[in-house]
Amino acid sequence: MCGIVGYVGFRKSPELLIEGLRRLEYRGYDSAGIAVQNGNGGEINIRKKAGRVDELANLVQNDPVDGTIGIGHTRWATHGETTDVNSHPHIGGNGEVVIVHNGVIENYASLRTKLQEQGFVFHTTTDTEVVAHLIAHHLAEQIKLGGDPASVDTCIAAIEISLKRLKGTYGIVALFRDVPDLVVAARLGSPLVIGVGDREHYVASDASPLVGYVDEVVYLSDHELATLTADEIHLKHLETGQLSPSIQTLDQVSNDVELGDYEHYMLKEIYEQPQTIENAMRGRLNADEATAVFGGLNLDAPQLRRIDRVVLTACGTSWHAGLVGEYMLEEFARLPTEVEYASELRYRNPPLSDRTMIFAITQSGETADTLAAMRECKRKGLPTLAICNVVGSTIAREADGGIYLHAGSEIGVASTKAFTSQVTVLAQLALFMGRMRHLSYPAGSRIIEHLKAMPEKAEQTLKCDELVHDIAKKYHGFDNFLYMGRLYNFPVALEGALKLKEISYIHAEGYPAAEMKHGPIALVDEQTPSVFIVPRGSIYPKVMSNLEEVKARKGPIIAIACEGDEKIADIADDVIYVPDVEEYLQPIVTSIPLQLLSYHIACMRGCNVDRPRNLAKSVTVE
Ligand code: M6R
Secondary structure: OOEEEEEEOOOOHHHHHHHHHHHHHHHOOOEEEEEEEOOOOOOEEEEEEEOOHHHHHHHHHHOOOOOOEEEEEEEOOOOOOOOOOOOOOEEEOOOOEEEEEEOOEOOHHHHHHHHHHOOOOOOOOOOHHHHHHHHHHHHHHHHHOOOOOOOHHHHHHHHHHHHHOOOEOEEEEEEEOOOOOOEEEEEEEOOOEEEEOOOOEEEEOOOHHHOOOOOEEEEOOOOEEEEEOOOOEEEEEOOOEEEOOOOEEOOOOHHHHOOOOOOOHHHHHHHOHHHHHHHHHOOOEEOOOOEEOOOOOOOOHHHHHHOOEEEEEEOHHHHHHHHHHHHHHHHHOOOOEEEEEHHHHOOOOOOOOOOEEEEEEEOOOOOHHHHHHHHHHHHOOOOEEEEEOOOOOHHHHHOOEEEEOOOOOOOOOOOOHHHHHHHHHHHHHHHHHHHOOOOOHHHHHHHHHHHHOHHHHHHHHHHHHHHHHHHHHHHOOOOEEEEEEOHHHHHHHHHHHHHHHHHHOOEEEEEEHHHHHHOHHHHOOOOOOEEEEOOOOOOHHHHHHHHHHHHHOOOOEEEEEEOOOOHHHHHOOEEEEEOOOOHHHHHHHHHHHHHHHHHHHHHHOOOOOOOOOOOOOOOOOO
């Protein structure tokens, strides 16, 4: 949460920073700001504003700043309201230091009191201003001890001492007034990546602002501090000392972050699914051996064969994909599987034997709770793997091994293509683990054939868009929705409800359809549409009975059903047909109309689809 960008080099930094913030805006969008330093005089000018990056851009256009060094920030508020003054960057002391920060400083209140006693005046209600003043305080202390205010060493000493006093998480980037060719970045818990250029360096919360500018990056790890000038990078581990930067190739392509002809990223990403499903399988299906192949699990066959239990841990949409994975792993590999909310697992103490394999499922690879749950399991010595989209993200780097989704950047806050890619990867994982156990060669071959058909099935499903648009017209004024499905479509019901609530602000609940009679049926009335996910399958008649029960109580019904199911049209008010696929792969085709339904409803209600209120794409704070 919150996006940070910094630059030191020869380009005009205000334009560059604002462009970078636009690319990072999906991380938080309550307010935005930049601080620009002029390499000649050292003066640092700040422009900041509550609201979107566009508002900051207007401010800078009307009141320009000039320089080739700078830092920028787009905020998702944790401490303090979203006001101009609370926006980052924040000034320490009398302007000796200016910082941007991502994360949460847990001991900010006690530090603030101490700094106030020492004469520091606070202008904001943020935790970040405490850090800025703390660095200014230690800078003054260093100078008292004989440090040269214009020396890099003095600034680094001040920042290091300050960081040791912080409890919580941070990604911090700082400018120092008296050293006007210096950007300092430090990380504990909140991601930062450095872009390595020719006579220029960048730093950002993720690689998106660097695309098109540099080909090489260095990912900062926790407890690392980077000192950047136009010509040099120095890295230091705050506990163990100097480090040499491990430079990696940036393999993100620029059109990934472009909107193209689409009105919103969410719609673009929904339409990318035939391709992203294909990408999630590329090079992974081995028809000769009727199994899947993964290059990065980093566990050999005997180790994998020993596994007798799987724990999938995740948040939000990734957790829903995990539920689909649970059903698949139990059905095909006969492996007892549990799906744990990462926010619970990190503090719970479940019995985990050395035969348990942990998979963290995450699109961003930066979700704070998922990272913490993974670290907790790793600390207990368990094989800890990740199913992740963002290459080089913290979870991808810290996991013992894993599987990438290869879905490309997902910018819309509502996760869409990541879900179908996660389901595709989990199906292959179930095939792979199954073939090491009870699954026969013919059964494995059939799964491969079913999987190979999925990109085409997703393409066919997308043809429902116009119909879904019309259905959205009919229902966009309702304030409560129920979503119901069973077996593989129970997680889809949860996911459909999440999609609707997060982007349209309509109250929606997802349930296993049979649970309806245990409570939710009390909500059914003419004003509460029920979305039933009822494709053909083993318990089709059972779900149909649930549907009849809603009908009997005059609840409007939207059904997601298989092509050719004429019976359902007699009962449901509206039917969206999807291709008939194997039950375990139905979540891929049944989730797509639900993504489109929430998209169109949100648009019709005038909501900001890609940047819904109160949310951010990567939840990097607890
Ligand atoms: O990046 P992750 O997959 O770890 O993110 C997990 C959730 O924060 C995420 O899925 C969230 O629920 C989305 N907004 C759902 O659309």
